[in-house]
Amino acid sequence: MPLVSTGELVSAAAADGRGVAAFNVITLEHAEAIAAGAESAGAPAILQISENAVRFHGGRLSAIAAATAATARTSTARLALHLDHVVSPDLLRAADGEGFSSVMFDASKLSYEKNVEATADAVRWGRERGIWVEAELGRVGGKEGESPLDAHAPGVRTDPAEAAAYVAATGVDALAVAVGSSHAMTERTATLDHPLITRLRTAVPVPLVLHGSSGVPDDEIRAAVAAGMVKINVGTALNTAFTAAVRGYLTANPHTVDPRKYLGPGREAMAGTVEAFLTLMRAAE
Template identity: 85%
Template structure:
C-alpha cells in the first residue's frame, strides 16, 4: 500500500491508547523483516533509518531510503518512513525529497538553550514541508561512541516542567524522554520510572517516545504505554535476532559461502521479533 505518515500512525495509536512500533532499518533485510512482522501481527509500523545507518551506507540516504520505501509500498501493512537521530542539518533536509514524513532531530547533546534554538529551527523547516518532527530532552544514552551512562543517575531523566517549556518553545510534534531505558541494550533488564512517564504525559501536550526499548521487558513496555508512551523505538533486538541466526547457520555450515543461506534465516528471525513486539504494543 502507499506510504502512510508517521504523524498519522502516532495520532491513531495515541487516540486508541496503544503504542506504535518504530523499528530501525540498517539493511534491505531489516526492512523486509519489519514489513513481514507487521503483516503477521496485523499492525502498522514505522521504518526508521538513523544517521548512523546512513553513514554505514557511505553517507548517502537515497539508496537505503528507496529500498525501504519500495518494501513499504509492496506491503499490506500500513508503514511510514522516519529519519532517526539526525544531528546533521543537511541530512535532515534530504528527508523530504526521499519520501520521509518525519524526522527525529537530535540536539540533546547541546546545552538546553542551544537545543531549543536548533530544534525550533528544525521544526520551522519541517512544518513548512509537512514533516513531523520529534526531538529528545534528557539523556537516554547508550549510543555508539558515548560514555556509558546510568539511566537513573541524577540529572539524566527528563524533568516534566522543563519538558513542558521545551515543547512550548520548540513546537515539536513528539518528545523522546529519558525515563530509565538506554540504547543498544542486549539484555532486557531496564526498569522504567512509570510515575515520571505519567507526569510527563500530564505536563506535555504531544506524544511521548520511548527510545532504547530493546532493553525493556515486555511487562515494562505494556505499563509504559498504559502510563503514556506512544511511539516505541526498537533497534538492537532486531540486530540480536539477525546476528544470532547468522551465527547459528555458520556454526552448522562452516564451509558455506552463499549469503542467502544465512540472510534468509536472519530475516525470518527479525520478522519474528517484530511480530512479538507488535503484539506487546496492541
C-alpha cells in the first residue's frame, strides 16, 4: 500500500476523538514488526526514525529510511513515515525526498525565543515541501545523552498560555507537550496530569503529542486520549520486548550463532507489543 501522510492519520484521529500510535524504528526488524503489528490490529500507525537512530546508522539517513519506507509500502496497513526529534538543520533538510511526510523538529533545549525562531524556520521549510512539522514545548526528558529529568519538577511541564502563543508564533502542525511522561522508561509507572492535558487541548488549536508513552500505563493512556492527546509515541517498549526475547533465546540456546534464530523471536515480540498498543488506541476511542 502507498505511504499515507502523518498529517492525514493524525487529523483523522483528532476528528474522531481517538489516538494514533507512532513507533520508533532502529533496525529493519523494528520496521517489519511495526508493519506486522499494524496488520494484525487492523489499524494505522506511524513509523518514526529519530536523529539518535540515524546516528546509530553512521549518520546516514538514506539506507534506514529507504528500508523503512519499503517495508511500509509492502504492508497492507495504512502507514506513515516520520522523522523524529531532529535537532540538526542538515538532517531536517535531508527528510525531503526520502519518503517522510512529517518531521518533529526539536528545539526544546533552546530558550523560548530561540526555540520559536528556529521552529518557525523549520515550519516555513516544511510548508514549501508539503511536510507536516511537529515541535515540543516543555521538557519531556529522558533522551539519550540527557541528564535525568524529574517529570514532576516545577517548570518542566508545558504552560497552556505559552503553548498557545508558541503555536501562533511558529505555525506548527502538532505540539508535543510535557504532562508527566518521560522518554526511555522501562516500567509503566508514569502518572499524567490529565487536567493539564484538558487545559492544553482547550488552549492549543493543533493536535497534541505524548512522548515517552512506553512508561505510561494503559488506563493513563486511555484517559490522556479522552482528555485530548492524539499522537502517542512509543519506542522503549519495543526495545524492551525485543531485548527480552533475544536474551531469552540466547540463554536457552547459548551456542547459537545464526542471528536469524534470535532476531526472529525479537521481531515477533515487538510485533505483539505494537498490536497491543494499537488495540489500546481502539479501546480509547
